[in-house]
Amino acid sequence: AQRVTQPEKLLSVFKGAPVELKCNYSYSGSPELFWYVQYSRQRLQLLLRHISRESIKGFTADLNKGETSFHLKKPFAQEEDSAMYYCALSGRGGGSNYKLTFGKGTLLTVNP
């Protein structure tokens, strides 16, 4: 079974401070990991995926297979980063590599 855990429901930081949103996963095969973001009154959208190793809007995430983690980090948070962040997993190859399993989300608030 695949599972995604985001231990923090809420995270509040001040503008300019570093931010880390935690994500741990459980999956028996080789996973693909994603971060999705939902800004207020907007639809859910892909922020980044581990396979592309990109930095989007200053955010990065590294897949740590030993710790089964995919934490999202940004060195200097901005007010416009305030949103709900979801970590998600899918399998690579095999029969269920299409559906995403989401964590329950972390609401990030960046205070001025």
Place this chain on the structure above:
Amino acid sequence: GAGVSQSPSNKVTEKGKDVELRCDPISGHTALYWYRQSLGQGLEFLIYFQGNSAPDKSGLPSDRFSAERTGGSVSTLTIQRTQQEDSAVYLCASSLDRTPTEQYFGPGTRLTVT
């Protein structure tokens, strides 16, 4: 081009009534997914379509839920005899093929069962 669209955006219904939720995926996307977003539960996978076929219905919570897709495009999620616990935001997503490299989400339908 247009993104994924869903209708209605909001639906209030009485317990016991049937509801239909519609999803228009991005043109050319062969894969379509339904998810449910509930308070405190995050997003749950409901069903996946590849073309008009639904190879995975494992996420449908009960036999009151069904979905179909016609012409490889529009999909309808039907909930019969709605219950209060069905209240949630129902999200539809589509992707170019069956790999979830990037799923594009619609704005959702907020269903409230009174």
